[in-house]
Amino acid sequence: MFSEAGTLKSPSGATLALRHEPARGEASGILLLSHGLAEHSVRYADFAACMASEGFHVYAHDHRGHGFTTAPDAPRGQFAPRNGIARVIEDMRAVRDYAAARHPGLPIVLFGHSMGGLLALAFAQNHAADIDALAVWNSNFEPGLAGRVAQIVLAAERMLKGSDVPSGILPRLTFGAWGRSIAGRRTEFDWLSHDAAEVDAYVADPLCGFDVNVSMWIDIFAVTFAGASADGLARLPKSLPIHLAGGDEDPATDCGRATLAFAERLKKSRLEDVTTIVYRGLRHETLKESRALREPAIDAFACWCQRVVAERRRAPEHA
Secondary structure (H helix, E strand, C coil): CCCCCEEEECCCCCEEEEEEECCCCCCCEEEEEECCCCCCHHHHHHHHHHHHHCCEEEEEECCCCCCCCECCCCCCCCCCCCCHHHHHHHHHHHHHHHHHHHCCCCCEEEEEECHHHHHHHHHHHHCHHHCCEEEEECCCCCCHHHHHHHHHHHHHHHHHHCCCCECCCHHHHHHHHHHHCCCCCCCCCCCCCCCHHHHHHHHHCCCCCCCCEHHHHHHHHHHHHHHHCHHHHHCCCCCCCEEEEEECCCHHHCCCHHHHHHHHHHHHCCCCCEEEEEECCCCCCHHHCCHHHHHHHHHHHHHHHHHHHHHHHHCHHHC
16 A cells, blocks of 8 residues: 555665555556655555556655655755755656656656655756656745745855754744734644644644754755746756646745746746646645545546546657
């Protein structure tokens, strides 16, 4: 089952906690999941089961500094002392290659939530030939001036106390601010979902909501700005299908406005197949909303996946 952890040794030196939900019936594709900040891949078990029922072999791993993945240079809350994003992408490549070797010839869809979406885009920009479609959910590629100020703050923190310690300021500017934005909030993490049980599960999970080191925050803002840059977007194949989703009550994406703005960036870069949906009444974790709210989003995504893998399998190189 998906919740049972195996391990995969990455060329980066990390031992990746790896999960797999096998496709039900005849397989139509592979879905790779990239989780968000301060969480882990076990939380995607229900989504993995849904997509497995659609004929997808689903794979997910815990990123460096998260969950059950271990690496000598990546304690919890840190990708690596240097070149953190490169190490993370190396790990993602190892999982991709492992899945592709086990299921040769199947189209590959890469899905990322929040921070995982930032990393998924970076992977696509560095290894475009290794995937057939990209999904980015609840990610903010539009940090603007506030993001540049955050980078200055982080540089100051690194100079004053080092990069291998938790940031004292960024949690207040991100998680804290998003929590305060929810009127009548019951917990500081109500910004994640309307579903109280899911919020409580996150709060109670010792592998969620932990402090993030200065170096990881620096890496996150660097990959955010690089991913949305003209040079970064120019590295994506124009025909790559991209699925963007967000919620209009998600403070982490400026209530979905960042999702829409990023879609415009993609279109201006002449990406030919961009699907964008901002769902009404959803907060940050689309996949952890109540069943009535999340099921339409998952159903729409499954339909998109079936469409793009069918098109890819009909293409000459997959004939």
